[in-house]
Amino acid sequence: MRDIPELNRSPFLWDKIDKEDIQSRINMIRPDNMFVIFSSKLNKKLKDVDPKKLETEKWYNTQFMAENFESSFLSELNSIKKPDDLKMGYPEPNKFIPQNLATSDKFTTSFKTPTNILSEQGINMFYKQDSKFKQPMVGIRCKITTDEMGYPNTPESRIFA
Numbered sequence: 001m002r003d004i005p006e007l008n009r010s011p012f013l014w015d016k017i018d019k020e021d022i023q024s025r026i027n028m029i030r031p032d033n034m035f036v037i038f039s040s041k042l043n044k045k046l047k048d049v050d051p052k053k054l055e056t057e058k059w060y061n062t063q064f065m066a067e068n069f070e071s072s073f074l075s076e077l078n079s080i081k082k083p084d085d086l087k088m089g090y091p092e093p094n095k096f097i098p099q100n101l102a103t104s105d106k107f108t109t110s111f112k113t114p115t116n117i118l119s120e121q122g123i124n125m126f127y128k129q130d131s132k133f134k135q136p137m138v139g140i141r142c143k144i145t146t147d148e149m150g151y152p153n154t155p156e157s158r159i160f161a
Helices: 018-028 044-051 070-076 155-159
Strands: 115-120 123-127
Touching: none
Parallel strands: none
Antiparallel strands: 115 123
């Protein structure tokens, strides 16, 4: 394994692109040079079966087990080849990300009172443009009445409605 001490102190954004350095780092990503962490509740059963297999971590006293991969498994991973049609690059553009975040001056007039846009039996619908914050908003008020108590036929039911 190659020692890379500069990774601890080097910036995450390089001023210039060094293709050889990037390629050498990519070449280090291989099955025989990886560290895999597997966490599972099943590992608790190992403690009962063979407690000597588990080690205790120095700082937090957490128990763990470290094993090397079998050579047959490593050779199987190393034999995997990249498909020829697989290419690196940018993903397709996301059509849901807005291109222009500027607010529109379409609604510059200030609406003081709502406009009645629907008036039918039992339904009155009003519209008022939000010219201050230019945000869509809905305000709904409903009054549901029933004639079980005699509404609207008796004066008492109208008072208590």
